[in-house]
Amino acid sequence: MQVKIQPSLMIGTFLLLFLFTSEEAYAESIIKSVQLVIHPRSEVERGTNVSLKCQAEVSHTLGSHPNYKYNFYKDYLLLNTTQTNSTDSFYSIPDARVAHSGKYKCAVVTEKRTKDSSVKDLTVKGLQTPVLRVDKLKLREGDVVTAVCTAEGEIGSLTFFFSDESGELYRMTTESQRVEHKLAFTEQTVNMFCYYSIYVGSTIKRSNNSNVIGLHIEELKIKPNIKVNPSKYVIEGDRITFSCSVDISNSTTRIILVHGRTTLSSNMAQEEYSMSVKADDSGEYECISHLGEVDKSSTINITVKELFSMPVLSIHPAEVFEGERFNITCQIHSFASERIQRGDISYSILRDKTPVINSGIAGKASNGEYICIAKAKGIVKESRKVLIKAKVPVSKPEITVDGPVIVNKTFWILCNSENGSLPIIFSLKKNNTILNRAEVSSINKTARFSAMISTPSDISSYMCEAENNGQVSIKMSGRLDVTVIVPVEKPLLTVIPVPGNIEEGSVLTLICSIPRGSPPISFWFYGGSGKGWLRAISHPEMKDRMMKLLKRSRPMTVCFMHSARTVALRSLLLQVSLAMWKKALIAVFCMLLVALLVLFIVMRYKAKRGKREMAAELSVKPASPKSDDSLTLSLTNDTHYSDHTVVVKNKESVWSERPPDVADQDSLGSTSEGDIEYTEVVHPQPVDPTRIPLRKGTDTVYSELQTSQGASEHVNHQVLLEYAELNHDLPEPVD
Template identity: 60%
Template structure:
């Protein structure tokens, strides 16, 4: 039985086998080596046929046939690729030229594998000699010749050069092997040749010169002839005529141009007319006739000398410096003239100021003023020749005016300040000198109206300011300023702070006045009052040398340290020494405390007396009921009469008893009426003892003490009240040795 295979199954099997075979083929070859060969040699002569062979050494599995792609490179630039199944490939260079020289290599590509050969150099020696041809060998001056330079078969980057003998006429780079160019030749003959160079990358090679072609050039007879009449040496005022002529035949050429030129200035087209001028001194120089046809031009020249008829007039002023009010002369004259043509009296003069005619003579006299200032010139004329002098500017100088002396900013004793000196009028330069009495302190010269003159100075007292003055001078008599007057500020001295009432007598409710005074200082003066705890209290600016500030109804919180500061326009603050005072209690508070203490003592005494009597009654009752002991002494009882106690200071009366009471009260001396109350702080201790009968066995009495302390302070005087009159009198008394404020 025969099995039929479906067509699509056969196709799939074939593709599968093809893929497997292709994969195996790709995996079963390797490029082992690639070699480049150059035949017949790597160095050949021009015209040799050269073969480049690229050999591939490849290993591959049996039965596979890989396809090779060969690539050749010259100077790293790819040439045309070629694919083949052969293991080598040839690249032919027929009739090699120098342009084929370079660095060659090849590469083999099989599928995705590539391998390159090493680099080899090919050198082709021998550039051919170019061939030069021209369209004609006989030319008329101004005509062009067309030249062709050819290097048949040469390749590469070529540069052609055209030469006339050793002179290079033209050059051009091209990739063609020939070039054609129109050339312009000058002179009677030309020797034309050409050559070329080739760029080989690392070097440039030059060919030999081509064949030499001689070209004859017929010169155009157009050189002009220049004629001057009457001569080339003339005197100002003479008429000079110029004419330029060329060959008669050439004059018929419509392209001919003839031009008269002086330096860079074209005077006239001379084809048909002559050119004439009235000679002047500045007309001396070279004159040139130029003839031109197309690009050809020829010239002839002549030098002209023009002698001055008379020299340029000179303007002068009698004095180099003219001050207003002074007399001066202006003169105009010539230093030389052509005596063969004119006489000195034939020269006429005119003097001008600001282009306005002053006088038609050679001299001018006037008194200097602002009206005579200006730009002066003069003019000399003869034989229709007129010449002007140089401009001379005249500005009559002004004598310096009386200078004014002032100061800049405040003048403070002991500190430098600036003194300004300025004159309203006066011609520059001006010299200013600062003087003190008869001594020169400093000087400066002003050459610009915008400059300001100032000098540095100091004063030690206000009176020193009037010793300064300044002087101004500008080649005339010096002018002296007035003496300097300015307000002088005296810095404040150290202030003195005074407190009223005096510290130690200040009580609550008093008005305390702080007075700050200084020994020296210019008003207005600012006084500042300060408390070390509450900082700034008050500041006042006054015209006197003291100021006061009142603390009204002071209390204990006003206790502290106080000081004051003083300063004026000198901006130097001076601080007084600090004063500390304490505010004591008011008298009524002291009396109230004393009364309270006395009341407390009285209550305590009354309490203990009542207690004592109560205990005494109980002991007597007990004594009556008890049996009296056999060996007993008389009942010892200590009776203390408080009314007989006159004075106890630190000592106390101590009695052994059952109970005792200590009291503290104000201390009084025996004679209370004469002595009065004790001072604050004196303390009296009094012990009140309650006596009791001793028991038979004389057991020591147990003493209980209750002590009360009170402190009384003495009054230090009633508050004092001050008014402004009292303050003024007080300051006058305390500052009577201080000098008055200085203005």
């Protein structure tokens, strides 16, 4: 039967599902608190069932059903995880052990929210006592026993220990509850037990000891007996025999003979060992027997007396120089008189393994490695090796210097000998007096001495003395012969001609000289105007202490000089006068300039004077003077005003009257009247002092005279312009 679902019902169903899912999706949970509860308690005995309860207090939206995840931690490591919709969860620890002790906590997680509980300690007391078992109780020395130690029910990392009365025999750490190990014993009786330990946090918990098992070990009678013939005390060269044996004969028993770290024989169970002894054969000898894992030994001490002592090689003298004679001796200090006499010992001397005689002349042929050999009763002994190398007498030393030698300055004297065995002692002498000593102990080493001289002649008083064999081979150098530099003193600069009489263009001689100084000397002449060096003229490495320089003089010449080896310098300021032709040229130029200036002033003055004359006006009163009349002339210009009174006489006037022309006579009419005589009467007028220009001498002033129209009888007459010379003092015009 098919059921047809209406479309409207389907839409409603989907809507309800959507609303339900949306409500679940937006349901919010808040964890208020989380608590861990340990049941039955926090401290329990081993074997107790322990339960951990994680309980959460959560608030959430009404009608929602959130899920919770519970995490349990031991010592801050995740122990267990569960999921549920309940607000609590459990974690069980059945049959708790000490290994369950630790720090516990839980955490609740819901909708990306997490909250932890506080940390609580769980302590489980009591470790189980382990049980020890062995596979057999009766053993022979060297047998192996299997021991098993078990701690049933314990968990965690356990460390098992096997021990007896003497101490620990074996230990092993494992996660297992059982440890098995094989042990071998050498003692006759052993009481063995085991125990274990476990880490709880940072402390170690130890269990009780297990049951004790007593083991009886049967000893193997394989300890060897060692014997030596003829005696433990022998003389060098004697033969001795060793024998080793055991009480129980067993084909598997092995016996060896050992001296120190050297195995002399490995088959001592079947044969003896014989040897001829030497002085260094004294000491302990040991017989060792092996059977399975069991070793047993016996020892004996042997003392060997020297047949004769080690020979000693001697050289006389101890140090020998080339060409000197030396002796070589070989001897012993003691010998066994009960075996040999001193004459039974033979000696031989070898140089580089070649026999030589016991004396010779020191030199390159005698140099080498020497050894002495002594023999008696088959015993051969060698002395220590002695290297003989003839010393080379010191050669004549050479005396030199390091660097330049300058008077009154410290310098180094070097002493060196090309040949000579070390060490060499050098002495610096001055006039046979030793100043200092130095010892040279390495090849190509030179003795250095500091010295200082006050005069150049002192340099030859130094000598070097060298020795490497006391007073036998002292060598003296020659006297020190090197160039001594005398510092250049402050130079003297001389000028010819004498400064003050030097004209430009003349030949100037500069002479630079020094009272003291070692050649070669370099001179530098510098010329300048005081604002910096212009040029330098040098002549290097001159052998004289003086240098001349010829040059054309120039104004304000400064000259300096210094030496290449000193900082001494001298300066001189030269005043150089001009040449005569330059002086004449300057004088002519100055005179021309003055003349032009005077001409300019005169022309300017005349120009101003002309302007003043043109501006002057002359008036005559009365206009038609008669005989004996007083005539007043008034002259007016820009600068001053003056009146002049003239008496008219019937005579020739001092005024010059220009004769009239013909045309003028016609117009003027008859001139039959007598001549008019003018008498000048000067009436000075007051003048403003501030407007009076200064004036010197007497000037001639020309004024234009004009007669005004007079009476009827003179109506037809025109007064001519006349120029009169007025001789009177007037103020001088100012430009």
